[in-house]
Amino acid sequence: xxxxxxxxxxxxxxxxxxxxxxxxxxxxxxxxxxxxxxxxxxxxxxxxxxxxxxxxxxxxxxxxxxxxxxxxxxxxxxxxxxxxxxxxxxxxxxxxxxxxxxxxxxxxxxxxxxxxxxxxxxxxxxxxxxxxxxxxxxxxxxxxxxxxxxxxxxxxxxxxxxxxxxxxxxxxxxxxxxxxxxxxxxxxxxxxxxxxxxxxxxxxxxxxxxxxxxxxxxxxxxxxxxxxxxxxxxxxxxxxxxxxxxxxxxxxxxxxx
Amino acid sequence: xxxxxxxxxxxxxxxxxxxxxxxxxxxxxxxxxxxxxxxxxxxxxxxxxxxxxxxxxxxxxxxxxxxxxxxxxxxxxxxxxxxxxxxxxxxxxxxxxxxxxxxxxxxxxxxxxxxxxxxxxxxxxxxxxxxxxxxxxxxxxxxxxxxxxxxxxxxxxxxxxxxxxxxxxxxxxxxxxxxxxxxxxxxxxxxxxxxxxxxxxxxxxxxxxxxxxxxxxxxxxxxxxxxxxxxxxxxxxxxxxxxxxxxxxxxxxxxxx
Numbered sequence: 001x002x003x004x005x006x007x008x009x010x011x012x013x014x015x016x017x018x019x020x021x022x023x024x025x026x027x028x029x030x031x032x033x034x035x036x037x038x039x040x041x042x043x044x045x046x047x048x049x050x051x052x053x054x055x056x057x058x059x060x061x062x063x064x065x066x067x068x069x070x071x072x073x074x075x076x077x078x079x080x081x082x083x084x085x086x087x088x089x090x091x092x093x094x095x096x097x098x099x100x101x102x103x104x105x106x107x108x109x110x111x112x113x114x115x116x117x118x119x120x121x122x123x124x125x126x127x128x129x130x131x132x133x134x135x136x137x138x139x140x141x142x143x144x145x146x147x148x149x150x151x152x153x154x155x156x157x158x159x160x161x162x163x164x165x166x167x168x169x170x171x172x173x174x175x176x177x178x179x180x181x182x183x184x185x186x187x188x189x190x191x192x193x194x195x196x197x198x199x200x201x202x203x204x205x206x207x208x209x210x211x212x213x214x215x216x217x218x219x220x221x222x223x224x225x226x227x228x229x230x231x232x233x234x235x236x237x238x239x240x241x242x243x244x245x246x247x248x249x250x251x252x253x254x255x256x257x
Numbered sequence: 258x259x260x261x262x263x264x265x266x267x268x269x270x271x272x273x274x275x276x277x278x279x280x281x282x283x284x285x286x287x288x289x290x291x292x293x294x295x296x297x298x299x300x301x302x303x304x305x306x307x308x309x310x311x312x313x314x315x316x317x318x319x320x321x322x323x324x325x326x327x328x329x330x331x332x333x334x335x336x337x338x339x340x341x342x343x344x345x346x347x348x349x350x351x352x353x354x355x356x357x358x359x360x361x362x363x364x365x366x367x368x369x370x371x372x373x374x375x376x377x378x379x380x381x382x383x384x385x386x387x388x389x390x391x392x393x394x395x396x397x398x399x400x401x402x403x404x405x406x407x408x409x410x411x412x413x414x415x416x417x418x419x420x421x422x423x424x425x426x427x428x429x430x431x432x433x434x435x436x437x438x439x440x441x442x443x444x445x446x447x448x449x450x451x452x453x454x455x456x457x458x459x460x461x462x463x464x465x466x467x468x469x470x471x472x473x474x475x476x477x478x479x480x481x482x483x484x485x486x487x488x489x490x491x492x493x494x495x496x497x498x499x500x501x502x503x504x505x506x507x508x509x510x511x512x513x514x
Contacts, residue, residue: 113370113372113405113407115370115388115391115416117343117386117413117415117416117419129392130372131372131391132388132389133388133391134372134388134390134391146413146415147413148370148410148412148416149410149411150370150407150408150410151407151408151410152407152408153405153406153407154406154407155405156403156404156405158374158403159372159374159405166271230511247509
């Protein structure tokens with residue numbers, strides 16, 4: 001595929017939001033080079049960021065920031081620099097990966113309801129709030145000490161509506177529409193160069209991660225059939241399977257064989 | 258027992274509150290003459306109300322009111338009037354009797370928690386409110402349509418404190434102390450005339466009914482060991498068993514054989 005054609009494909013996804021370059025870069029490293037010992041070489045990174053429509057100066061600023069924050073480490077071997085996640089960067093990426101790369105069918109099937117003694121001023125991690133003192137979540141989650149915990153039963157429709165992160169509905173709808181159109185428009189994986197695949201995956205992961213990490217994982221019985229986040233999850237999983245992660249070594253070819 | 262001695266025994270119970278004569282009379286008829294065909298004769302009623310320290314004029318006013326409200330019907334057979342519950346009066350008494358005369362050990366052993374979709378402006382009959390939209394009650398109760406219902410599990414202490422009708426605690430404490438003292442002070446049932454037994458039972462039932470009908474019945478797991486209502490229940494049940502309901506026919510003797 002011509003570079004221009006590829007960029008046309010990803011424009012909608014690129015402009016969905018989440019345009020902070022350092023955050024985009026975390027998505028990239030997390031997807032492409034999360035394992036210990038993996039790095040992205042300077043020229044590869046420049047090409048990828050260029051395809052993401054990020055200017056070289058913005059890439060330099062973001063790299064600087066990520067190094068200062070302890071996410072990325074850069075080294076030089078001869079004239080080629082290599083950028084890698086730090087231990088902290090790898091740990092943070094690894095912590096988020098189960099949510100980001102979960103298969104839709106792996107969602108928890110059983111849930112629990114929790115009643116707290118008092119109103120909580122903060123969030124209750126892992127649980128979705130339903131009302132004052134009332135939370136629902138995966139049955140496997142440890143409840144806070146002293147809470148009343150009850151295994152989930154038949155779920156009325158209104159409970160799903162209250163458990164779903166309604167404030168993210170429009171964002172999920174936008175992502176769903178963009179991914180659906182992209183999925184229809186994209187050619188076979190063999191038509192896309194490995195480095196373009198890296199860019200495509202980066203954008204998919206980035207836009208998905210921005211939403212899915214903003215709310216607790218809901219067990220399947222607590223999600224409505226037409227919740228856009230459910231559709232996004234299926235689209236993301238299908239696209240990531242259809243365009244597998246390229247190897248860093250083989251990425252310098254501009255086009256697949 | 259001399260009349261004066263008996264009146265001394267019941268003074269504390271008589272002065273606990275709930276002094277509306279018509280209400281006292283409903284307690285009396287409900288305990289003594291609830292069955293179809295039963296009536297209390299005018300002279301018996303006068304003696305009983307006298308022992309309850311109610312003046313004849315107040316008795317007449319209350320009788321008049323209860324007739325107007327359709328609770329009591331009065332008839333005359335020769336020179337003797339007879340007062341009985343109406344069909345409505347018997348039905349209302351019968352509806353309240355299971356709560357009033359329940360044995361403490363008959364309390365429900367299993368409970369349920371209910372979450373409503375919205376905040377309810379009214380009470381949810383039979384259920385105790387725990388917080389906005391959260392209710393607990395007997396597992397056998399029918400939940401409102403559309404509610405999320407969950408079988409009860411292990412009960413944290415705070416849940417009992419929130420389920421108990423805290424606003425009635427002081428009234429239950431006062432009743433408990435009075436009944437405990439009365440239970441210690443009272444002589445054998447055989448030392449008390451049948452009509453005095455009727456008066457004693459009327460006051461016990463009256464003061465118990467005033468509290469127990471003001472809140473839903475709580476399943477046993479939801480009641481703290483030291484909840485004063487629990488102690489009252491045991492005292493009431495023991496006293497009513499120790500001083501059985503006299504027969505209306507045998508009540509004209511001033512003293513038991």
